[in-house]
Amino acid sequence: xxSKLSIILFSGxxxxxxxAGVLSQAGAAMGxxxxxxxxxxxxLSFTKGEKKMMLPKEFEQMGPVFMQGMAREHVKSxxxxxxxAKEFGAKVYACSMxxxxxxxxxxxxxxxxxxxxxxxxxxxQAEGGQTLYI
Amino acid sequence: xxSKLSIILFSGxxxxxxxAGVLSQAGAAMGxxxxxxxxxxxxLSFTKGEKKMMLPKEFEQMGPVFMQGMAREHVKSxxxxxxxAKEFGAKVYACSMxxxxxxxxxxxxxxxxxxxxxxxxxxxQAEGGQTLYI
Amino acid sequence: xxSKLSIILFSGxxxxxxxAGVLSQAGAAMGxxxxxxxxxxxxLSFTKGEKKMMLPKEFEQMGPVFMQGMAREHVKSxxxxxxxAKEFGAKVYACSMxxxxxxxxxxxxxxxxxxxxxxxxxxxQAEGGQTLYI
Numbered sequence: 001x002x003s004k005l006s007i008i009l010f011s012g013x014x015x016x017x018x019x020a021g022v023l024s025q026a027g028a029a030m031g032x033x034x035x036x037x038x039x040x041x042x043x044l045s046f047t048k049g050e051k052k053m054m055l056p057k058e059f060e061q062m063g064p065v066f067m068q069g070m071a072r073e074h075v076k077s078x079x080x081x082x083x084x085a086k087e088f089g090a091k092v093y094a095c096s097m098x099x100x101x102x103x104x105x106x107x108x109x110x111x112x113x114x115x116x117x118x119x120x121x122x123x124x125q126a127e128g129g130q131t132l133y134i
Numbered sequence: 135x136x137s138k139l140s141i142i143l144f145s146g147x148x149x150x151x152x153x154a155g156v157l158s159q160a161g162a163a164m165g166x167x168x169x170x171x172x173x174x175x176x177x178l179s180f181t182k183g184e185k186k187m188m189l190p191k192e193f194e195q196m197g198p199v200f201m202q203g204m205a206r207e208h209v210k211s212x213x214x215x216x217x218x219a220k221e222f223g224a225k226v227y228a229c230s231m232x233x234x235x236x237x238x239x240x241x242x243x244x245x246x247x248x249x250x251x252x253x254x255x256x257x258x259q260a261e262g263g264q265t266l267y268i
Numbered sequence: 269x270x271s272k273l274s275i276i277l278f279s280g281x282x283x284x285x286x287x288a289g290v291l292s293q294a295g296a297a298m299g300x301x302x303x304x305x306x307x308x309x310x311x312l313s314f315t316k317g318e319k320k321m322m323l324p325k326e327f328e329q330m331g332p333v334f335m336q337g338m339a340r341e342h343v344k345s346x347x348x349x350x351x352x353a354k355e356f357g358a359k360v361y362a363c364s365m366x367x368x369x370x371x372x373x374x375x376x377x378x379x380x381x382x383x384x385x386x387x388x389x390x391x392x393q394a395e396g397g398q399t400l401y402i
């Protein structure tokens with residue numbers, strides 16, 4: 001039985017985007033249908049160009065520990081993890097409404113994004129599976 | 135088949151409350167049974183009186199872009215979106231324990247709230263559907 | 269029918285950990301199979317030693333109201349709530365990858381943690397239930 005994992009990626013800090021990457025990769029590798037719906041602040045990291053590291057204010061001082069630990073443990077970047085999930089069939093969607101609000105056009109989106117969709121369409125596809133709001 | 139969408143709205147920043155509004159409205163409009171359980175910081179926007187705009191510290195400087203984009207795209211306020219969801223049958227509940235902790239009485243709640251309930255009762259109603267923690 | 273409630277506890281602020289405690293306790297008390305997967309910043313409160321109170325920057329000034337309200341309403345600490353959930357059979361897991369990144373060894377973990385597991389194993393166990401990302 002193929003299960004479904006849907007992720008609404010609202011957050012824009014790197015720790016949460018990395019977490020979405022880990023879960024997508026883990027889900028896709030074990031055979032789940034994975035879909036990521038990137039919205040709001042999450043979109044800032046899914047446009048073309050450099051991906052900036054940003055941590056939540058409360059844990060900013062943990063930045064160096066976090067970075068060193070990632071390097072020491074050979075943890076891949078969130079971008080690489082999502083690319084791996086896509087090799088297993090995962091799809092990445094950008095929220096059409098949030099793109100409109102933030103003035104992001106289709107051609108501004110990073111090629112990792114498969115399509116722009118609305119929230120209602122995404123919720124419909126998520127039916128019958130697990131949905132995480134990150 | 136009518137599906138269920140349950141939202142635990144814990145966050146108190148306007149971006150997340152707006153996101154809860156979008157998802158509630160989208161879910162309710164496509165025929166899902168929608169229930170919102172407002173708790174903790176979320177409650178600060180569900181009492182009577184003016185709703186203050188508040189963004190997370192990390193993205194505070196994006197406030198003006200956010201507001202202008204909402205106006206340009208004619209995006210409704212979260213309050214209007216939840217009211218629309220309610221016209222389709224959505225219900226808004228306030229967490230009884232969190233109201234107690236924050237000293238919020240029933241008569242302090244905005245009329246958009248249908249009832250006060252406990253976490254266990256809410257979880258029970260959410261069974262068999264999608265539950266998002268926002 | 270026994271239902272399942274799985275919680276991915278990513279956040280490290282006390283308000284969210286408390287919320288995970290409330291939901292775990294409520295779910296376990298009503299007969300659900302409850303599993304908590306502690307990852308990232310959440311892990312900082314699941315190592316041995318003193319648990320520090322930390323609130324999100326946006327609501328820091330609400331700290332005293334929050335603490336007084338908890339005391340007045342006799343709300344238990346999150347640790348006691350999770351211990352109660354465990355008496356009903358709940359399990360607490362630490363994310364093995366995040367422990368590696370943060371340099372946390374098995375012997376550093378608080379005894380409230382039952383085991384270290386990977387994200388894929390946790391997602392597999394969550395199948396067919398509700399999963400909350402906190």
